[in-house]
Each structure stands twice: as structure tokens, then as C-alpha cells.
Amino acid sequence: MNPVNYLYLSALLFTIGASGVLIRRNAIVLFMCVELMLNASNLALVTFSRMHGNLDGQIIAFFTMVVAAAEVVVGLAIIVSIFRTRHSASVDDSNLMKL
């Protein structure tokens, strides 16, 4: 299969992720969409790694997963603490600061 198709898929996933961030309201879902974007990047990296015939892309993908995991730790901590305060995970409720 032409590896370019993976790239299309990656772009699609990235766009879906980005759209999700814009559309969804739940902080957890929002965050999952960001993770989707990261994974789209991973897919692209791996594909390019294949196309170029070097391993850099794959190694980067590993790093990305680690970073994503770290992000989850921090992110969930923040989201959970705010959820406990507000009993809501909707990002639209976090609207005290504006203008």
C-alpha cells in the first residue's frame, strides 16, 4: 500500500482531533482529542520514517508517547481537581476570567 495513504489518514485524524477540541465541551474529551492529534502526528512520523528509510521518526514516536503519558498525568490531575471543585467537567463552566 502506498504509504501516502497513511499520511492522509494521519491528517484526517489530526483534523478530527482539532475539530474535537473546538466542538466538545467535556474537558476529558477535549484532552482525548488532543491525544488524538498527538497520535496522528505519531502515525505521520512512523510513515515518514518508513518512507525515508531511517528510524528517527519511530524513535520520535516513542518519545511522543512518553510525553503524552506525562501530559495525561498532569492534565488529569488538573482536570480532576477542578471537577471536584465544580462537579462539572465542562470547560465552558470555567469562565471566571475573561475580557
Place this chain on the structure above:
Amino acid sequence: MSVLLTATCAVPAVGAVVTAALPAGSTEARRRNTKIVATVFSVATLALAGAVAARFDPDGARYQLTESYSWIRSFGITFALGVDGIGAVLALLTAVLVPVVLLASWHDADPAVAPPEGSFENRRRTQAFFALVLAVEAMVIVSFYATDVFLFYVFFEAMLIPMYFLIGGFGDRAGGPESARQRSYAAVKFLLYNLLGGLVMLAAVIGLYVIAQDQGLGTFDLQTLTAAVADGRLQIGGTAEKALFLGFFFAFAVKAPLWPLHTWLPNAMGEATAGTAVLITAVVDKVGTFAMLRFCLGLFPDASKTFAPAILVLSLIGIVYGALLAIGQKDIKRLVAYASISHFGFIIMGIFAMTSQGQSGATLYMVNHGISTAAWMLVAGFLISRRGSRLIADYGGVQKVAPVLAGTFLIGGLATLSLPGLAPFVSEFLVLVGTFSRYPAVGIVATFGIVLAALYALLLYQRTMTGPVKEEVRGMPDLKVRELAVVAPLVALTVLLGVYPKPLTDLVNPSVNATLSQVHQTDPTPAHPVSADHGTAQDGTARSGGEHK
């Protein structure tokens, strides 16, 4: 390398720091100490500035007593000082006026007699006021002595800050509850106008540096730059030169101020104390006109000539407009401010007429306007502090109860309307004649200004000083000794420089001639010059123009 110039700049700066650091306190004695210390520093500055003017040799080099220290090498910036006749005279003016202003403002920064309950009256008010005035003095003197474009720019801009606090922080007592708001509006307006001007100039300064650097002159040194402009090593190019000229000129025109950029001045002078108002119009604003002469003409000779007609028209409008608005004012201090706008029109006109009479006249005008307006404004301030109102309509018949006050006020007014025998006449006539000899129509219209000046000056005197004594004015005390000590030197100088301005013209003329040669201009020659044998006075003293050609 003499350090006289640095010392002249440093003394008031040190004075500002020392004054600010003096112990705070609400006791009268501590306040008096502060005032005395500040005054001593200002008098020392006067002595030094006098020494500079005395040591300046009119037949010597263009810039003398030069000093130069590396400052910001990366941008070719030096702390370079040097004095020409114009700078020497204007610095001397500053040094003369500051002690006078301090003395006149002796009680302006005292805390209110009975601070309202729970208010936080600043215990360092007095220290702050006197220190700020000295800081302004230091910065203004640096501006007059600077021979580095960047150095000049820095102090040109930086002086806004102490001025801003002087305007906004210390109003006269005449205002009601609205006055604090008015005052801060005035201070902000002052700062924003001038800051905008300064920022536009900053762009031009940068542009100048970049262009000079491209041509191998990575320096801000004025003498190097002007010499390079003169001998073609630095070719800025038509459009760029025009743009840079406008950038510089805009800043100076705001500060000067030139119509239509003047609207900050009436607010600032109206709301500030009389002493601060004098500082604005007589000292700080002069940096603007001074800079036109030194920087605009020196660095951008061709653009200066290109824009001269347009600038003349603006200054002409300013002369008439300022005078008409002065006539229409109800507030004494605003009237003086509009009168100043009219006078600044004359100064700028003299500069851009590009004749030696015009420019010498403009320089003298800066000095004379400084002295005479100081006298006028300070007496107005004394008057206002007695009655607690700035409105002309609140006065009447003051001459009956306070004849000396009225008399000095009249002298100030007469100086403003350029009565011969008083200093402003000399300069105004020179400006007119200098303008007329190149632009007759402009000169004639400007002459209308002298009629209008008479109108506003005498109307003000008539409305406040003459007529039946108003009830509120009854019992108004005449000038006190301190106040007399403020006014007397100013009046004496006004008369002296009106009758014998030669010491000043001797200082100024060579520098003006040098400036004119920078712009490649010579005075227009008379159509039918008188023959030389008419030109010699009986006792052999040079008298008329013939032999000077």
C-alpha cells in the same frame, strides 16, 4: 578635556538626588532646609552655566568645551557634550530661571494646611517638588549641551517624566474638587502628546543611524554627521531625508508647540503651578525650538528648505491663532499659555525663515520669551494664590490695593506685547525683519501679531487690575519680599536685554551663521545697498549693513 559642561549638568542632577534624599517630615524647618538646599544647588548651576557662557569664545570653534565619553559603543553613542553660542545662551537661561522658579514656588509644595481626615498626604511632597525641578533642569541642560543625537534624544524624552509628575502632582490651590481630575488629564495629555512626538522621533533617529551606518558612519555624533552631510559623505537621499526630517520635526513641533499640535499646552500650563508652568513654557519647550535649529537644519538641510514654506505657514497660523485664542480666554493662566503659542509661532518662523536675523532673533526670542513670560506668569501666580481663582472675571481693581503687583504684571504684559526697550521687542523685530527679507508676505501677516498681542495683554491687565476694586480683592496684600526677589531679577533682565542685547547677540551670531552655512543659505542682499561711506558711523563704529556684506 574640560569637565565644565559635565559639571554643569551634574550639579543639578546631584542636587535632585540630595534633595530627594533629605529627611521627610512635616515640620516647617525641615521643609525649609529642603528648599534651601535645592536653591543652593540651582544657584551653583547658574554659576557654572554662567562660566560656560563666559568661557565660550565667539570667534572660536563651533562647539567648544567639548567632552566625549564612550557610552553605548554598540550603537556609536557617546556622551558627548559641547556648547555653541545658542546652547550656551539657552542653558544660561535655564540656569537663571530655575532658582527664580524655586523661589517663586517656595510654598507651592507645602502640604495643605489642614489635611482632611484619613487622607494620606505625602510627607515627601516638598522634597519631591524641589527634586523634580532640579531633575528637569539637569535634563534640559544636557539637551542644550548634547552633541550626540542619541544623547539628546534620551534626555529630550526623559525630561517628560519629571515634568509629568510636576504637572500632575502639584497644582495651584485655585482649583475646586474638579481640579485634581483636570490636572491629571493635563498631565496625561502633556505626556502622551510629547511621548508620541518622541516615539516618532525615535523612528527617525533609528532611521538616521541605519542610513549612516550603511554609509560607513555608525555614529550619532552630531559634528561627524553634520560634517558628513555637508561634504557629501553622508547622502541620505531625498525621500528618506524628508521622512527623517519630518520625524525629528514632529517631535520638536509638539514640544515647541507649533499649531496644530499645541492643545496640550493650555491644559498643562493652566493646571500646573505657576512655577511649573514657567518651567514648561520657558525652559522645556525651548528644547523643541532649539532642536529644530540644531538638529533639523544641521542634519537635513535640503529637507529643511523644502518644508520651510509649509512650516512658515503653520507658524503664521500659530501666531494669529494663539493670539486670538488668548483674547478669548477666561482663565489667566490659559491666556498666558495661548500667548506663548503665539510666541512660539514667531520663534519657529524665525528659524525657518533661514536668515541670520530670523535665527538670531529666534534664539534671542527663546531667551526673552523665557524671561518675560516667567515674570508675567509668576506674578499671575502670585495673584492667583491670593484670590484662589484663575478666572479673569473674579478680579478687578487690583492696582488700587496692590500697586506693585499690578505694576510688575503690567511690565510682564508689556514685555509680552514686545514693547521696545524690553527684551522681547529685540527678538520679535529681528524675527520679523528676518522673515520679511525672504518672505515679505509672511512677514507682513506676522506683523498683525503685534496688534493682537497688545490686545490680549492689555485686555488682561484692564480686566484684572483696573476698574473699581472688587469686594473679594479688597485687602489683598501687595508683593512680599520673596516675591519681589523673584520678579526683580526678571524685570531687570527684561529691561537690560531690551536695551543692551549685544552680549547675547555676540554669542549667538557665530553659531547662527554656522547653522545657515549648513543649510547653504545666505541672507538676501539688499536691493540697493547703501554705499559704504554711509555705513560708517561718525565715531568709527560699525553701524549699518553696507560694510558687513
Place this chain on the structure above:
Amino acid sequence: MNSLIPLLVAAPLAGAVLLLLGGRAFDRLGHWLATALAALSFGFGLALFSDMLGRDAEDRTLTQHLFSWIPVNGFQADISFQLDQLSMTFVLLITGVGTLIHLYSVGYMAHDERRRRFFAYLNLFLAAMLLLVVADNYLLLYFGWEGVGLASYLLIGFWQHKPSAATAAKKAFIVNRVGDMGLSIAIMLMFVEFGSFAFEPVFGAAGSASEGKLTAIGLMLLLAACGKSAQVPLQSWLGDAMEGPTPVSALIHAATMVTAGVYLITRSGAIFNLAPDAQTAVVVVGAVTLLFGAIVGCAKDDIKKALAGSTMSQIGFMILAAGLGPIGYAFAIMHLVTHGFFKAGLFLGAGSVMHGMNDEVNMRHYGGLRKYMPVTFVTFGLGYLAIIGFPGLSGFFSKDKIIEAAFAKGGTEGWILGLCTLVGAAVTAFYMTRVMILTFFGEKRWQPDAEGHDPHPHESPKTMTVPMIVLAFGSVFAGGLFAFHESFLTWLEPVTGHEEGNSPLTPLVVTLLTTACMLAGVALSYLMYGRSAVPVVPPYGSPLTRAARRDLLQDDFNHAVLVRPGSALAAALVYFDSRGLDGFVNGLAATIGGVSSRLRRIQNGYVRTYALSMFGGTLVLVATTLLMRSV
């Protein structure tokens, strides 16, 4: 000897400075000091005069250079003096009459609490006026010119507590300023044309300049003269100037300062002689003013204002004469001097009358005063005879010469001018007779003053009557002395030059005509005022009378054409400044504020909106980057 010239000016100047700065110390004797200094100056003048008489006629110009005043390259103004016959004449007139009026004021101002200051101003005036006439260049002349304006301002407004006085003073100064504008433009023109504005070089080079330039200079000088000498169209201030104390009116607004315009034109003869158009303008102004002033003088009930109208008219005569060129210069000056004597005398007489009448100025409230104030009556009467040109008295000789000169102009012009002067002479006789009759003859029409005190007219003290007597001598004999062997003409000729002109009439015919006109005027006046009781309340009068009472509507004209539009313009500009210029700036600030508060709404606090703006930004960034490449 030359070094005395600066002292001429210095003596009264020192008096002014001492009296003003000396404070209370001079309250008691300051007026005598001032008088002494005026007399000292007169003494210097006499000394210089005798020195001058000892020289040849061509060698009488004394010069004294003091110091360089304003030196800027080609522009060299000096404090430098020149005393020639013309200046000498003025010096003697100014210091002589000035000293007398100082003396008179000692009595007149005896009870004024600000007497010291009054004398200081008088001395200041003398100094400025002397400076004006001994200057050797136009700029220094201008110095004196405005100096006398200042003194005039201070003295007109001396009683500052009266709003009318303060207004009159300001008006005088400002109208004069309009004239001064002319003088400064003239100086500028000279500088541009000749590179100098000193008398000698300018006059020397005048021939090389174009007639157009010279005409321009001449017209500007005329404008200056109009201001200072109250000539149409700048005449409006003189009537109001009568608000000043009467000695001031006598000295400044009759004898000396107002004649400075005549001096200026005569002094600038070298320019006017080469600019016939300017000369024409001068004679027109003179002719119009002499009639204008005379008409105004006929209608005024205020004795000082009537005399002021007369002054205007008489100066019109002089200006007219000066405008005739060398034919008339000497006679203009001669009339100026004789007028100085008799008009000063008349004013002093009027002051004496007022002094005796509780400061009443309305002649309709006088009447029959000759019995109560004999000295005043006699001196005033002699002045009266002199001014109307009664044969043998001063005015007869000088005015007659002017009328002759007017005819001598020749042609239609000569006829018109001659007739104007004749009519002027007749009207002069008419209104002066009216003044005389209303004041000294007829029955008493005295009215109590504002506080209800009835007037008790009495003769004035010696200090006042002595000057009046001395001036009366001048009024009677000066003309004859000057006319004797044409001594005055001979004296001035080296400076002013002289031409005979070609008169269509012989001098005798002119003299007869003049006398006839004078008698007609007197007779008409007697018929109108001498034979029936004078109403205390002025009759309504003809439109011309009413207009003349209002100074021929000059103030109404100025008000409508200048003052009202001027203040409207000022008010409009005040509005424009705050709403237009400032409004623009404030509007700019408000706009930024408005944009800011609108833009702020984008920052709505929703994290997804922020993400959207980032996403949009990314799209734009990507698109731009791609587009940049494809362009």
C-alpha cells in the same frame, strides 16, 4: 557738546526711574524733582541750541553714537543720536512745553494720592519723546515712538479705577499699535531695500530705489503717522484719550506726541519727495482729517473733546502741509510749534476751568466764567485768537502759510486743497468761538456735581496760571517771530528743503480769504450761540450733529467692522480649539478605547473560543505561507 544729546533723554528718564523705584521716599518732593529734571533737559536743549546757532547753517547736524544696540550681521541697529534743526525744534518744544506742564501739574495734581507716579510717567513721556526726535535711525525712533505710546497709555489710564479711563487707555494703545505696524513694516522694507534703516544712509540711497518701493515705504510711514497723530482712519482714540488728566491732554494729546506723525513724515521727506503717490495719500489723509476733526469739534459739548477734535483738525493741517513736500514741510513744522503753544494753552485753560468747576467737562454746564477766572479767561482767549488765526497772532502766520502752500501745490489739486484748508479755517473759527462763548460768556448754567456740591469757580493757583501765561505769550508772539524774515524757514531749510511752488493766488489774496473765512466762522458761531440762551440739555440736532457727537460714527464703524467680528472670531476659535483640535485628539483616544472594549469581547473566557482563534490563526498562517510561495 554732542555728549549733551544723550543727557537730554537721560535726565527725564532718570526722573522716571527714581520716582517709580524710589517708592514712598519721593512722595513729598518727587514732583519737584521731576519738574527740575524736565527743566534741566530744557536747559540742555537751550545749550545745544545756542551751540547750533553758533555754527554754519550746513554744519548744524550733531551726532552722538552711544553703543551698538542690535547687531546681527547685516542688521545693525545702534543707540545713536542725531540732532539737527528739525530735531532741535522739537527738543525745545517738548522740553519747554513739557517743563511748563510739569509745573502746571504740580498744582493740578496736588491732591492726587498717586501724584508721584503721575510725574514719573510724565518724565517717562519726555524721555521717550526726546528719544523719538533725536534718534538717528528708524528703529531707535520706533523705540521712542512706542515709548510715548506707553506713556500715553499709562497717563490716559492714570485714573484706572474709572473703567472708562482704562478702556480709553487700552484703545489708544491698540489703535496706535496698528499704526506702529506700519512703521515696523516700513523699517523692514528699508532694510530689505537698502540694508539699513538709519536716516542718513537710507535718504542717501533713496534715489536708487524704485518708486514703487518708495511708495510702499511712504504709505507704511503714513499709516504710522495716522496712528500716532490721530488721522483718519486711525483717529478714534484721541477723543477717548481725554479721559486722562488734563495736563496730559495738553502735553501729549495736543502739543507733542500727537504731532510725532508730522515729524515722521517731514523727517522722511527724502522718501516722500520721490514717491508722489504716497504724498498724495498724505495730503488726502490730512485734508480729510482736518475737516473731520473740525466737524467733530463743532458738535462736542465736552470741552476737552471739542479741543481734541480741534487738535485732530489742526494736525490735519500739518499733515496736509507735510504731504505737499518741500513746499510745505517747514510750514507744517511751524504750525506744529505754534499749535503746541496755543493748544497747550487752551488745554491748560480748560483744565483750569475744570479745576474750578468740580471737574465738570460739559460746556453746557459752564457759562459766564470770565468774571470768576480772569487769568484763565485771558490766556484762553489769547489761545483762542491764535488758533482761529486772528491776524498778528501765532496761528495766523502759520495757518496762513499752510493755506498758501496748499494753493501753491498748483492745478486742480491745489485748488481743492486750498479750498479744504479755507473751509477748515472757517470751521475752526466757528467751533472755537462756540467753546469760548459757552464757557466764558452768557449766563451761568452751573450744575451741582454727583455729590451735590455746587461749583464755586475760582482762579487756579500760581503753579497753574504761570504756565498758562507763558504759553499765552507763545501763542501771541511765536508766529510773528517765526515769520519775521522767514526766520523759521531759513532755520529748517537745510533739513527739509524748500520750494516756492506756483500758487494761482498771491499771498495777499490768500491772507484776505483766510481772514474772511475766519470772520465768517466767528460770526456764524456768535449768531448761533452768543445771542440766545444755551440750552443745558443738548437739542436733538440734525443727523450730521448727532453723527458728529458720536465722532462721525467712527466707533460704531470700528465696532461693527472690527470689534464684533473679531470677538466672534475669537469665540469661534476657542470653540474650534476645544471641540475641533482637542476634540479630534480626544476622539482618537476614545476611538482606541472603543476599539479596545469591542475587541475585548473576543476574550470571552471560553477555552474553546481561544482554541478556535488559535486554530483559525493556524489556518491563516498555513495558508499565507503557502500563498507566499505560490505568488
Place this chain on the structure above:
Amino acid sequence: MSSTGWLAAAGGSTQSIPAPHIEYGQLSPMLVVFGAAVVGILLEAFLPRRLRHWAQVVTALVGLAGAFVAVLVLAVQGYGTTKVGAIAMGAVALDGPTLFLQGVILLVAVVAVLTYAERRLEPKAGGEPADAFAAQASATPGGEQERSAIRAGFTTSEVFPLTMFAVGGMLLFPAANDLLTMFVALEVFSLPLYLLCALARRRRLLSQEAAVKYFLLGAFASAFFLFGTALLYGYAGTVRLGEVAEVISGNALLTPALVSSTQNDALLLVGLAMLTVGLLFKVGAVPFHSWTPDVYQGAPTPVTGFMAAATKVAAFGAVLRLFYVAFPALRLDWRPVLWGVAILTMVVGAVLAVTQQDVKRLLAYSSIAHAGFILTGVIASNRQGVGSVLFYLLAYSFVTLGAFAVVTLVRDSKGEATHLSSWAGLGRRSPLVAAVFALFLLAFAGIPLTSGFTGKFAVFQAAAAGGATPLVIVGVLSSAVAAFFYIRVIVLMFFSDPQPGGPTVAVPSAFTATAIGIGVLVTIGLGLLPQYFLDLASKAVFFVG
């Protein structure tokens, strides 16, 4: 070592994997900081609560000082000038900008830690002095658990190790020589910052909201950065900056894959744009700025100060490296884009600040405008540009730190009084504090004789020399607008009457006082005598290629 080595290793050969060569000495600044962070964690785990605060403060300061000394030593040894080079297998660039910016970041961090250590401003809680951070971050705000934590005198002394991690990441960020390192560094300094934002003692809701916003948007931006990395990798087959540049300019050895991928400019350009987005987010450039005001406002003020100063320094370091090392050949592509962004950033930042009512938000918008000014220096794309940006960052960061430190002093019963109306008349009550704040504001406004002016002059001068005159003019005009709101605050402080019951100015301990003092000193010093630092900055302009 280059990627070819990796390729060889992956080729299934039986060679042993070569041990990577790590220059520990040259990495020491980062290692020391990370080490201190780890020590901090250990202290947190083992020390009794009472001792933790001081132990953490000392550890942090010692770590930062050690790192700074290391930077100095490296600089003296010439690693910034003559011995520039890539270290750690090419992942880290050791050159002038690296050392300069690391030095700045470390100094900023020292000052920030001083403000963290302040415990005199808050009233004592549970008998223990309290700092600006939450007693127990996990507790529900206002809940019983929180109250008891406060009673017990708990403090979140974890802020110190967190900050040290962030500093470590920031040190690495401008030094990153490949996109992967850059990405990792970005996350390493971002994640602790997200947490720090949530740790305010007062106004916990705002603090949490700031954290969540910052986190979500930051992660969003990182995703763009990563996707950009992927695309660029697809184009160039490498993520090493220097090699990317060579591929772009066509100097690289072309493999068949590269031949086909380099034909697709879209990969390159879209990748460039997305990387730019990721970095512009961090510097707070419009339109990627929207998080700035909210986060600055909500975060604990000492953190805001640290973040505003250090993040900007690190992020601009990365921006410079990215554009100057990887994409100099694409100058014609990125300059117009950055022009637009710079103009928008200057104008929007200045205009929006005009109507702000909260002093922290005001400073946030001001920092946005300043990002625009710095961008003009970046756009200059000449050596002066780099030098001026470096200098500007130095000048700006200390003014910012100082300003936020002053904000911590103005307090009422509810903590810091950040609403501008409560600052009215401050100049009358506490002239000194007001004067200091005014000085910082004037420096922000670029008034001569302050560091702000020198910096502004430097970047504008560079931009003009680089042909970006219109940018200079826009910059000058927006400076004028910006001046308006700085002056508004000064007016408020000095010329307005104090409100009754308004805030008081707390007397700080030596920590905050020192922090503010350093800010004042640097502000005035760089205004009066900037030559030494300008020299330093201009010597530090050479990137490892």
C-alpha cells in the same frame, strides 16, 4: 554522530550499539538544575514538613547558582564564541545564544525563587508562616479538607522542585538542536508550569481555571508543534535543525526518498507554519495569545512573574534558533508571515490593554505587545537582530519580574488587590513602592534611561537595518498607545485620591525586597550603562550551524 549512525544501528547489523557520547561538563547547567529538582523531590519525600520550606529554598537557590556558575565557566572557556558546537550527540547546541539565554533564565529563576520564598505577606496559617501557594492543592477550595490543611499550616513546597524542572526545560529549549529535543524541552517546562498555575493560595477557582485553560491550550499547541515536526521530518528526513537547513538549501546528500519528498514544498511550508504556531503560542503572539491574560491573572503572582519572564526568554530563544538555523533559506516565506503576526501582536496587545481593569491582566496584555516588539527584532534576520532580541529579553524579563513582585505587595483582606481601582492613590500612601512600580511601567513604555528603552531601540534599530521600516513605524505607534495605559496606572497611583478602606502595601521580607531591588537595579543599569550587556549579546549571536 548523525542520523546515519542511527540508521546503521537499525540496519540489523550485529555491531554492538555504540554508547552515546555525552559531554556532561558542557551540559552541566541543565544537569545541575535537574539534579536540584530531583533532590527537591527527595526532600519533599523525606523531610518533615517544618523543614521543607527552607530546605527547598536553599536547594533551589544553590542549584540555580551552581548552574549559573557552570554557564559562566562555559562562557569563559569560550563555548559561546570560539568553541561553539553541538553536544550530546548533536541534540543540544552549545553556542552564544544558548549560554546567554541560559544565563538569563537562571538569573530570572533566582529572582523568581526569591519571590516564591516570600512568607511575610500572607497572614500566618496554623501558626506557620504562609506563602503564596495553596495549603493543599488537591483539596477542594473552601472545603473542610482545605480548612484543616490551612489550620495545620501546610504549604505546597513542591513548587520549588516543579519550578526547577521547568527551569531545566527552559534551559534546554533554546539549546535544542533538533526538533525532538525542542519538543521534549517544551513539554518539560510546560507541564510543571501548568501545575504551578493551579497552586494559588487565594482565589483558588481562578487559579484552577487558569491551569486548565493553560493546560488544554498548551497541549493543543504542542500537538501542532509535533505535527509540524512530523511534516518537516517527512520533508527532510531528519529533525536536526542544521541538516534540515542543508536539505532545504539543496546542499544535502540526496537519497531517493529525499528526492521525492523535497519535491513537495507543501510538507515543508505547512510544517514550518505549524512549528511556528507552537512557538508563537509560547511567546504569546496574536492570534495565539488568548491564554495569556487569563493564565497571568489566575496563576499565583510569583509564578506569573516567573512564567512571563522565563517562558518568553526560552521561547524566543527557540524561535531564533528555529528560524535562523533551520530556515534561513526560507526567509522569504516566513518573514511576511511574521510581519503580519508582529504587527497584529503589537497593535492588539496595546489596544486591548487600554481598557483593562486588572493589573495582572494589564501586564499580560503588555507582555503580548512586547512579544510583538521582540518579533520585530527576530524579523530583522541579521546579526543585530539576534543581539537585540537577546538584549531585549534580558531587559524585559527583569522588568516583568519586578513588576509582578510589586503586585504581590499590594494587598487587602482578600489577598492581592489586583483591581486597578484599588491602586488609586498608592503613590500617596507608599511613595516608594509606587515609584518603583512606576519605574517598571516606564521601562515597559520604553522611556529613555530605562532598560526598556535600550531594548526597544536595539530591536527597532535592527529591524530598520533589516529593511523592516514599516514594522518600526507600527511599533512606534503602538508604543504610543501602550504608553497610554502605563501612564493611566501611574496617574491612578499618584494623582488619584486613595479610596477609603483600600489596600495596604505589605512590608515584604528580604526575599521579595531583594527581588524587586534586583529588578530596579537591572532596569536602571541597562538603561544607563547597557554597553557591557550589549557587547555580551552581540558576541553571543552565533548559532551552531
